Amino acid sequence: MTAFWIAAGALVALVLALLCLPLLRRKSSSGNSRQSINTAIFRDQLAELDRDLASGAVSAGDHATAREELERRVLEDVAADTQAEPDAQRRLPRTAIGLTVALPAAAIALYLLIGTPAALDPAAQQAAASPSxxxxxxxxxxxxxxxxxxxxxxxxxxxxxxxxxxxxxxxxxxxxxxxxxxxxxxxxxxxxxxxxxxxxxxxxxxxxxxxxxxxxxxxxxxxxxxxxxxxxxxxxxxxxxxxxxxxxxxxxxxxxxxxxxxxxxxxxxxxxxxxxxxxxxxxxxxxxxxxxxSTTATAVSGRVSLAPALAGKAAADDVVFIFARAAQGPRMPLAVLRIRAADLPRDFTLDDSMAMSPDMKLSSAGELRIEARISKSGDAIPKSGDLSGELVPVKPGAKNLQLSIDKVLP
Structure with a gap:
């Protein structure tokens, strides 16, 4: 996340430099440029008057009057440029400063509005990658x-x-x-x-x-x-x-x-x-x-039953999952047994032969969580309305467990 903001800041600084440097240069070049143009125009018009005088197109008096008029206009333009140049010089730095502040602020605001700031947070990104x-x-x-x-x-x-x-x-x-x-x-x-x-x-x-x-x-x-x-x-x-x-x-x-x-x-x-x-x-x-x-070390056994208060909430064909998980750590079942609600109460044994993965076995856990769940939908994902019960902690090798399905999942 820090690397992202450093890179973003460097790019913003580069863009600001490209935008502001021409503005700052203009304060020294804009005035000189306009004066040069005015001087060139004055010289062209003066040369034209001189040609008219030489050809006899204007009299000496008219030539003098026109020359004075040209000189007066040039003096007025120079005075106006001299007055306007400080204002322009003051405005250009202010414009550059305004861009320096406004451009990053606008970019950040726009990113927060339509971007994905949470993508910069690894924890948020990981949570987003784990669907419910x-x-x-x-x-x-x-x-x-x-x-x-x-x-x-x-x-x-x-x-x-x-x-x-x-x-x-x-x-x-x-x-x-x-x-x-x-x-x-x-x-x-x-x-x-x-x-x-x-x-x-x-x-x-x-x-x-x-x-x-x-x-x-x-x-x-x-x-x-x-x-x-x-x-x-x-x-x-x-x-x-x-x-x-x-x-x-x-x-x-x-x-x-x-x-x-x-x-x-x-x-x-x-x-x-x-x-x-x-x-x-x-x-x-x-x-x-x-x-x-060997069997003792790799198995747990007992009897699972449905609490009398919930007897009316289970149908005979509902699926019952009995499984062992590690009491602490990953929630992946270490052993699973699948029966029907009609089989309750039922003696059960969970052992390593029922492992879903050869790398995760009941015997490898220090303490276990033994759970039973009546699934109304028939699949392994818990849902609201399912009936469940659990025993925790349980040591591998435990016998004569009494597991009661006694609560309804909210």
């Missing part, structure tokens, strides 16, 4: 409306589907991707969008079209990290732990050993190996205890 939930919904609604009027826009449907996916409106996202048609199968990344959405809608399992597209990507690109992670996750929720290890270990071989991705994958692989030990306790008797310790 209502603004996001409005933008998405406008995009949906335009696409309904002009549906022949595959990229528009892809964008709308991604927007719905981020908002938690998975059914709407699936419909938008369907309307994108063949465009969703033209690129591996878009094909994986469909597969990931299927996993979101089916508790981690990739079903239907999503499963077919995931299989195609892995056939064409067997080392695609995104596809391998998703295939491993799908296998994990089907309790096909050998397949999970096969996919995730293939990804682990591709990432730098000291990277965050490597650490997250290693932790996931270790957890799967522990659970494989739980499935075969006779072969590895020490594994169940290890797995139990």
């Amino acid at each position: 939930a209502a603004e996001v919904e409005e933008m998405v609604a406008k995009l949906a409306s335009r696409l309904e009027q002009n549906p022949d826009n595959p990229q528009g449907w892809v964008m709308l589907g991604r927007s719905y996916k981020v908002m938690g409106r998975f059914d709407d996202a699936a419909k938008a991707f369907d309307k994108a048609g063949a465009a969703m199968e033209s690129d591996p990344e878009l094909m994986l969008e469909v597969s990931e959405l299927s996993a979101e809608m089916n508790q981690g399992k990739v079903e239907g079209r999503g499963a077919a597209l995931l299989k195609r990507v892995l056939k064409d690109q067997p080392d695609n990290p995104r596809a391998l992670v998703l295939a491993g996750t799908d296998a994990y929720f089907r309790q096909d732990y050998p397949a999970t290890l096969r996919h995730w270990e293939r990804v682990l071989a591709q990432v730098p050993p000291d990277s965050e991705d490597a650490r997250n994958l290693s932790a996931g692989i270790e957890k799967v190996r522990s659970q494989m030990g739980q499935a075969a306790p006779a072969a590895q008797p020490a594994a169940p205890a290890k797995a139990a310790a």
Whole structure:
């Protein structure tokens, strides 16, 4: 912001110099210039009189009278110039000073009136760049409306589907991707969008079209990290732990050993190996205890219920989101569970397998905020009229939590 005003001041000073210097120079040159013109005219007229006298066009008496008249006019002009010059000299500096004050003042006033002063404030600029939930919904609604009027826009449907996916409106996202048609199968990344959405809608399992597209990507690109992670996750929720290890270990071989991705994958692989030990306790008797310790460290569990006073405000088909956030820091959920209001009261467990990002897991937080919200609209963005409840602070590994949905969002 300071640099802007310095640069603006320098430009104003340059403009003022270009405007005022000619005005200031005129006080020494304007008077001399006019006197020179008057003198030249006098000489021309006097020379003409002399020629007329020589040719006999005028008499000597007329010549003398005309010469006296010319001399008198020249003296009057010189006197007038002498009187006017101080006034002009006084006015020119005043004009320059007036421009020096008025021009910057007018520029600043005009900028404040029709410009964007807030753009100079980084905090204001950052706030302006972060739209509210209502603004996001409005933008998405406008995009949906335009696409309904002009549906022949595959990229528009892809964008709308991604927007719905981020908002938690998975059914709407699936419909938008369907309307994108063949465009969703033209690129591996878009094909994986469909597969990931299927996993979101089916508790981690990739079903239907999503499963077919995931299989195609892995056939064409067997080392695609995104596809391998998703295939491993799908296998994990089907309790096909050998397949999970096969996919995730293939990804682990591709990432730098000291990277965050490597650490997250290693932790996931270790957890799967522990659970494989739980499935075969006779072969590895020490594994169940290890797995139990791992689960305890990476999960919270309890029971969520709807307060009796709000029982009449929830419909059976309303969506219920149960999620864990860090008690302090980013509000991005670390684990999410989606059920229906008809399922309440309901026992729940949130753990690292439900993380929305491999870089942000429940086990990485020192303290948690456990929240439950009944969404009347069915999407993840809070709205007025939604029902909610929370517990804070909660330590990772906590059990037997009693989470009550007991308030209405204003």
